[in-house]
Each structure stands twice: as C-alpha cells, then as structure tokens.
Amino acid sequence: MPREISLLQAINEALHLAMQADPDVILLGEDVAGGSGRADQGIEEAWGGVMGATKGLYKAFGPGRVRDTPISEMGFLGAAVGAAATGLRPVVELMFMDFLGVALDPLLNQAAKLRYMFGGKARVPLTVRTLVGAGLRAAAQHSQTLYGITAAIPGLKTVCPSNPADAKGLLLAAIRDDDPVIFCEPKSILFASGPCPEGEHAVPIGKAALAREGSDVTLVGVGRTVHVALEAAEALAREGTSAEVLDLRSLSPLDEDGILGSLGKTGRLVVIDEAPPRCGIASDVAALCVDRGFDLLNGPVKKVTAPHAPVPFSPVLEDAYVPNAARVIAAVREIG
Amino acid sequence: MPREISLLQAINEALHLAMQADPDVILLGEDVAGGSGRADQGIEEAWGGVMGATKGLYKAFGPGRVRDTPISEMGFLGAAVGAAATGLRPVVELMFMDFLGVALDPLLNQAAKLRYMFGGKARVPLTVRTLVGAGLRAAAQHSQTLYGITAAIPGLKTVCPSNPADAKGLLLAAIRDDDPVIFCEPKSILFASGPCPEGEHAVPIGKAALAREGSDVTLVGVGRTVHVALEAAEALAREGTSAEVLDLRSLSPLDEDGILGSLGKTGRLVVIDEAPPRCGIASDVAALCVDRGFDLLNGPVKKVTAPHAPVPFSPVLEDAYVPNAARVIAAVREIG
Amino acid sequence: MELPHSRLLDAYRAMRRIRAFEDKLSELVTAGKLAGFLHLYAGEEAVAVGVAAHLSDRDTFASTHRGHGHCIAKGVEIRAMMAELFGRSGGLCKGKGGSMHIADLDRGMLGANGIVGAGIPLAVGAALTAQVKRSGGVSVAFFGDGASNQGQFHESLNLAAIWKLPVLFVAENNGYGEATPNEYASSVPDVATRATGYGIPGVIADGMDFFDVFEKAGAAIERARRGEGPTLLECKTYRFYGHYLGDNLAYRRKEEVEEMRQTRDPLDLFERRTAGEGWLASDELRAIDAEVAAEIEAAVAYAESSPFPTPADVTTDVYVRY
C-alpha cells in the first residue's frame, strides 16, 4: 500500500521538490516563513504559512528564496509577475482567494496578457497558490470559491486538486509550466489524507480524472465536491444507479473531451460546484453538454452549486450553504 | 416620431435627472468634471468625463456633489461603499471595466456582502458606471467585457443597455435601486443614436427585452451584440429563417423566464456575447436552456463569443476578435 | 487631563468589558464551544475606548478583523455580539457575519472587516457622507500596522486629505501583522511618519495609556469637526493573545509577552493613574469588574439560549430586492 499523507503535506513536498530542483523557484507570501527579522532572538520560520504548507522551506532555502511579504498583495503579486517575466519562477501564496479583491490586476491585466500583448515574446512562469472554499466557519470574506474568475481570464490556467496525489502532481506541473497557473487549495480537505507517491510525480494540467466508473449518470466535481459526488455515487449505487464521477482537476484548460467522453457513456450529467451558480465552472460544463454534447444527452443537465448568496458564518448556515450528497442525489433523481 | 439621442446623451440625461431629484445622489470619478482646482484660472469642468457622459453636472450641482477623484479606484470606490452605507447614493465612474483589477475589493468583498454579513441591516445604494467592450483599438487593457465577474458575485446587480432608451431607464433604475448595481456602457455603441423618451423613464432591472420577434430561432444578445444579432436576423430573414432577438439588458438578475419563453417559441437558441467563452453570461444562458429549458430544446445551444484570448490592438485583429453577424448566421445554420 | 468622574467610570467599564469579553472567548474556544477565526483585542483596550470617549452615534467607526473592542467601545450590545459569535439568530447579524463581520450601523459601527485595509476607505466614505450632509459627524478608521502597507491605506489617506474629510485614521501598531514583525514588514518604524506624504498631522500616542489616547484623539477629532481634515494617529499597543485563537505564538518571545502583560496592561495603567491622582477608588473599579463579569455571563447565557438560524435563512438578506 502506498503511504498516505495529507493534501497539505503533498503541497509541502511539491514545494520542496520544485525548489530543490530549480534555483529560479522562489516563494513569496505573508508568513510563508513567519517571524522574519527576528533571527537575533532565535526566532526563525515561526509559522511556515498560515496553514503550514510552507514549513521547512525557509530553513532549507533561506531568506533569499523564501520571503515573508508585507500585507501588500497587489504589490508582491505584481512583483512576482515582473520577476517571472525576467527569469525567475515565483510561487506566490495568496492566502485566501477572497483576497483577489486586492490582488486582481497583476493577474487580470498583467500575468494573463503580457505574452499576448508582447506578441509572444514574454513568458510568465508564475504560480499562485490560494485557499478556496467554505468549511472553516470563516464567513463571507474567507470562504469564497472564486476560481471562476481566473478560469474566465484568457492567459491564465487554473487547477484545483481533490486529493494529495493530484495536489502534488499538479503543483509540480504548475510551477514548471511556462504560463501563469492559479493553484487552488480546497481548505475543507487540506488535512484529509490519501495515497501520494514519494519523490517526483507528474499530473498533466488540462486532464480530468475518473474518480469512479459508472454507466447511468456522470457526476462532475472539483476539489471538495468530488468527495460530495463520490458520497452521492455510493448512495446511488445502493439504490441501483451507477454513477460515474469525474474530477475536473483542471478548470482552465477544461478537459472537454474527458467530460464528453463520460457523457457519451451515461447520457446524463450533474455538475457539482461549491461556487455560486452564476458565471462559473458549472455553467461551462452544462454549456459544453448542450453544445458539443447535445446528441449525447438523455436528459437535462443539473447544476448543484452553492446558492446565489455570500457564505454565511453560522455553522448551521454554512453547512446548508455548501452542496451535499443529498442535493446531488435529488438532482440525479430529477433527471432520471 | 420620438426624438433621437445617443446612448451617451441618454446617460447624461439620466444623471441630470437623478441628481436633480435626489440631493443624496453624488458623482465620483476621474475627470468627471476635469480641471478641478483651477477655477481661479477660469477653468471649470474641462472634460465632463473621458467620454463626456458627465458634462454639465459639475456646473449644475457643484463641487460638493460632483467630484473629480485622484487615480485611486480602490480608494474612491471603497469610499463610495462607505458613503452608500451611511446615507448617500453615490454614482461612481470606473472609467474602464478593465480597471476592476485595481477596484475589485470594494465590490467583491464590501458592497456585495455588507447587507448579508450584517444580517440585512445595511443598504448599499451604489451605482458603478463603467465602459465595456472592444471597438476603439484600445487593446488588451481597455477593451474587456468583464461583466461576467460582477454578475457572478451574489449581492451585486449588473446591467448593460443596448440603446439610448434602455440606457436612460436602466441607469435611473440603478441609481434608485437600494442594492449595488454595476451599469456597463458598451463603448462601441456609445455614440449611436436612437429614440429616447424625454424626462423620467423607467426600465425595470431584471427584464430582458424583445428586440425582434421571430419563430425559428432565438438570438440572445447583450449590449453591442444585440445589434450583431439584429443584423444576423435581418440576413436570416432574407433566407427564410425567422429569428427572434432577445436583449438581455440585465445580467444579474437574469431574466430566466424571458429566455425560456422565447426558447419555448423557437426551440433553438444562439447566445452572442463579446466576452471570451469561459465562465460568462453565454454559458449561463446555455446552462439555463439545458436545465429548465431542456424539454423545449430542438437542437444544440451555440455560444458565439470572443475567443479565449485577450483583445488585440491591430484593427484587423480586433475586428476578427469580436462576434459578428456571419458567425451568428453560421451558428444558426449549424443547429438548423 | 481630568475627566468627570462618571466618564472615567464609563471608560474603565468599557475597557473592562472588552477584556472580560475577550478572556471569555478564549475560555469558550478552549472549551470547544466556539468556531471560526477569533482575533482578540485584549491589550489594546485603551485605543478603542480612548477614541470612542469623544464620539456619539452620529460618529462612525470602521474596524478590522480585530473588531470586538471597537464594537464594545462604540456601545454595541454585548449579548447580541456574543450571540453573533455563537452563530445564533439573536446575534447582531443574525449569525451571518460572525466575528470578522460584526457590525451595528445604529451605533455607527460600520463593521469588522476580514479584508486587511478595507475598512479604511469605508470610513472615508462615512466621512464623505458627513461632509455632504453636514451632519457634524466624524468617522474613525482603525487599522493595524500591517494594514498600513496596503494600497487602500495610501489611497484613502490621500483622498481624505485632499477633500479635508472629517476622519481620524487610527493605526493600531501592535508590532505584528500575524506572525510578521512590523520592523520587518514596514519600511518605517512609525506608521505616523507616513502622514508627511499626505500633508496631514501624524501623531504618536501610547496606546496602552487611555489618557494619552484620549487627549490626542480628542485634538484630532476636534480638528476634523472644524473642517480642517484628517489626522493620522498612531497608537503603540500590543495584543496579549496571539494573532488569532490557535496561533502558535512562535514569532515572539514568551518574555516579551509576559513583560507587556506585567508592565503595560492598559487596565492596570488606568487604575494606577486614577488611583494615584485620587480620581477613582479601588472599590468603584471592583464593583464595575463584578458588574461586567455578570454581564458577560448573561451574554453567554443569552447566546446559548438564542435559537440557531434555519437553512432558509441562507438566501435571505442578500439583496433589498432581487
């Protein structure tokens, strides 16, 4: 049996590997080390990231390559874009994806567009790691699932793993990719363990993964909702419905052929996303089905998403806010 | 025959009316007056907005209510949110929607969420006017159609008129709405004239408009693409296909019933949007059709959008970038 | 500076309330009774209270993730706050906001804010309302040393300065932004230095000393009310707990914390001063302590008995109308 580690540890391993292998990889972010400037008091790497994802990196690679930043997201992300365009391969931690609010321009108008605006003469090998999703009772400004914004932007790639092995493989791929990649870390499953290869591990950006085979209906998930889909599939199996579960992994590029391939088998599809319903991944998947997949369809495509509302604080409300297996099962029954 | 004015003039009229009627309406933005601080040199209201939309307002309502701002989008938009929450009704000009990159947080994390986070105890009657779309050879950072970002955000409303009358009516509705509304001004049709009522005029937010009746296929457009759809419909009529054209006008709320009503008549639908294809309005409309509209569908739903690329500068490229009638006609034939 | 007896007692009561509230939260989290991210204000009481002592409901506060102290200083009801943290329907925000979004517009409290720096322009906006409507109100933006490196700080101060808005910018310099010392993250040790770049007064107060804050905030607020524009008031302070409850605290020496708690506790300093000057008697303060302790217990009881919201509440309060 392969060893099991948490998704967080997988991220940490990927960062160690990438920094070890390539001196151009540097790490920037708030408290990625912690306690900077206090070496004289015997304090070093006090945190290693707010969740601990960057533990040990400062000690291993030093203050030149692992840098705590001020709380200046636009500034350090913009600097990372400039560094990427001039020869470094920066990995930036944008603590919560909600902070896109104060960090969008370097992604929207710089990283995504430099290559195009410069007629193909620039490369921006930037990786942005960022926490997404609800589940920590962190309320409206620390729980959003905003990868729809970055997936919408031509010039960026966006990925979101659902398990440790994919986290490791996708993060390594992201760092080594010559385009800017947004790497989303679903905070509710950060501490969940799963098998993960030791050493190098490659997962291609742009390919969905089959998380469970089935023949009656396709459940498409991403990050945490893959687990929701799997739970629903398990329950559906007990009542005789065979659900296939597809883990998107990559949101841009979107694995259109992978999705259509599964739809071709099942003829029915439910897409589950923790983002609200508008202008997101779930709509894209549904739109794909009704365009290229139209002849494969045997029923409506249902979106099971968060409601069109901010994320509430109260545990009771937050639990009701996020998609769950019951809602997926209900959707499957509706299109049955 | 009703008098004709340009979309820009319609905006200007709405602003005059709104400020006249309600002393709480104030106007903030870069160069909404222009030349501020130079009254001693006989200079006053040098610009009236970069496009001229705010002409005459400074002279009519003075420097207290019509304020040039520094180039500090996050700051003055944030201030407008604070002002809206405490009793004013600010109208902010965010010159180009591309500048969301440096102005997102006050919308994403403040205006959109205050009411919810405060348990319904706040109102944020804020209007943000902003230019969208290509057509002025303004290249990648001044030509984006980013209303998909704001439409995705629960707590915001987003509208985009395609003609002077709707511009006037929707802007008046937006300013008087007690929720934050993003009012998108399609820059390629700003100077196009059309009929527009004098004086007060109301257009409800959340209702699509029938721009042309038809029975064979529904063409859904927004802003400039309504005109693309109309042009396509005209050509299609000549070859015997009767296309209905729906002008969304409101992107959030989306007029689901209006869309489904038309789909019910035609059974086929093409949605045309100037934004790139991912995570946008076009996907939402398609997703609606394949969910609630599934039983009405007689063929695939096609999206005719800009490509997944930034907006290019060269006129040749920009003209090829934006959706045109030929592409709409081709899409209609494909689902024919 | 001497204050009327009743106002001295009010100030002490507010500071004690904050301390007791925060200590109680720490206890509740340890007991596993509370969820979410809690950033405690203990240690910084003199700042919020010293400023609030000049204000009334027409004046506004925009706060931070560390917002309980600002709420309490501004007169927000404690039991509704507690119920909010418990995620109950009787909470200030019906349980929808939680600690990071606790707000009470009726008290002029424009909300805690989970986005570092984002409260600053909100305060500027409230000051704009006051100026346009000539309400005579003053608006206060609280923010940390860490927030002073955010773009929103810069844009807000410039805007308020050119429009001479009635706003007070209060930098709560507690030496850290999360685990990062301010002397590392900021290019200047004193946030107040930056006032020069906006042509406004920059003033430093001892944020552990209610009287110093009170005096300097008072002058700045008077200036703002006179229409002379904003002031940047930096209060040197310290947080007694970690950045949030759960923080490993490895970025600062235990002795540093101990020393601050022993020698710089704003409640102790207040008591020493008022006793030394003969303004307040010890038993007056002990009576307040007891009152406050009871209030806090009552608040917890209220919170625990308040019903949870129901799933249907998830989608209400998003819009006025949609």
Next chain:
Amino acid sequence: MELPHSRLLDAYRAMRRIRAFEDKLSELVTAGKLAGFLHLYAGEEAVAVGVAAHLSDRDTFASTHRGHGHCIAKGVEIRAMMAELFGRSGGLCKGKGGSMHIADLDRGMLGANGIVGAGIPLAVGAALTAQVKRSGGVSVAFFGDGASNQGQFHESLNLAAIWKLPVLFVAENNGYGEATPNEYASSVPDVATRATGYGIPGVIADGMDFFDVFEKAGAAIERARRGEGPTLLECKTYRFYGHYLGDNLAYRRKEEVEEMRQTRDPLDLFERRTAGEGWLASDELRAIDAEVAAEIEAAVAYAESSPFPTPADVTTDVYVRY
C-alpha cells in the same frame, strides 16, 4: 557634469528621436492614418534619456501608457515601434499590443502599461530577479504624478525598501493626470515628499534638464547597484501635447503650454547648455536632426509596407502551451 562627446551626441539623438517620433504620430493621427489611444512623451524627453544614459540591456524599464519615450531611450528599434502602432505584423508585438503595450524584453523594456501604476511592481519584480540572480542589474519604474496616488505605488515602494531592491522609482510629474491637476489630486505638491514614508531618499530633479536628471539618476542608480536600495526620483516635467491625441486641452491655459514650449523645451535647454559650454556644435546637432528625420520617415515607410496580421493570429501567443 561633462560627458564624453559621443555620449552627449547619443543623448541628443535619443531625445530628438523621441520628439520626432511623437511629432510624426501627431501628424499621422491628424491625417487619419493611425487608430487607438496615443499618449505622447514630447516635452518629457530628458527624463527617460537622462535615466537611460546610465543603463544597459541587463537593466530594465517598466513604463506607462506614455511609453514611446522610454522605449526609444532604452534603445528599442524605431521602425518596429512604428509598425506596432500601425498594427502590422512587423510590429514589435506583431500588432497585438499597440501603443499602450509596446515592449521589447531583449532591450530590457518591460512594456508600456495601460493600467496606471501597474508598471511599478513589475519593476520591483525585475529588481528582485536581479537581486536573487545577482545580475548586477538595476530596474527603473517610470510613472506619473497621477500614478503616485495608486495603491500599487505605495505597496511597491515599501516592498522595495524593506528588501533593499536595486530599483529606481522615477515619478514623472508633468502636473496632470489626464485633465486633473496634480495640485488638486495629490495631498502633497512633490511626489518626492512621500519617500519619507518609506525611509528612502527622495530627490527632485528638473525633468526638463537632461543634465540634472542624468546626475541625480546616476547617483541613485549607483546606490542601487551597491545594494543600498531604492530611491524615489521626482522629475518635474511637462507634456507638450495633451493627455492623448484628441484631448480638448480645456484644463490648462494655452499660455501655460506656450510658455513651457518656449522656455522649457528639454531639447532647447540641452542645446543651449552644450553650446554655452562649448561641448557640442550646432551643425553636429542639425546633422542628427536630419538623420533622425530620415529614420522616422523610413520607419513610417517600413510600417506602411509591413503586412497586416491575419485573423488566425488572434488566438496565437495567448499561452506558451494550452
């Protein structure tokens, strides 16, 4: 400060190139031959050229919407620039970028930028690369007075200061951000004042005087190369054309512009000084003028003969691989 004869000629040639390039664009727009938003650098030549005189290809520029001058000063090929503005495939960016995104990474020119303030952190990033790779390179961020009120200005200066990055911040204070006078928009008349808030040197140069810019930029660049960190250099300058071609110019008096053109033209000042000191002879300069005029004509001819891109080019160059 005396420079070698050849470098004086180089400086003049660069300034003349910029002027002639911009004057030609004005002509072309008037003739209806060019589309897009064009922000001309005429009047500000001494700034870009005075700074660039200290730099080589390992050093980088991050520029603004008003970027032609920075490009030319940095040695970017004029005919490829012109072809870019004509939207041709032979343009620097294959016609995809246009005036506001003109760039040439081989020359260390990181691009014009349509987002006010956004070039500043890019320059900081290039300086970070130089520091991490120990390349010895220095990075320059150009930005306007208007941009100094953007959050990105603030965050970038702080970041560069704490990391002692080899970067020079050049504020081109031409008195206006679009139609808004800087004295209205900024809370301090001199951008350089803000250096205090970042603990770095703030220096003011006469941006119409090549020699003053040259000298002060030189000192700051040396400082940066020595690892002593950034400098904020404010150059007082003026744009001879409007904000963009098409601007109604109603925000400034005609006499103001006339006076600046008559008395403060950086090319005239350069000529007067070099003639006065006996460094350069008038016929040397006229020879350059003629050369440059020919270059510009050749550039236009090249641009007009360069093929347009094809619609298929719309979707290339978005990614390295997708």
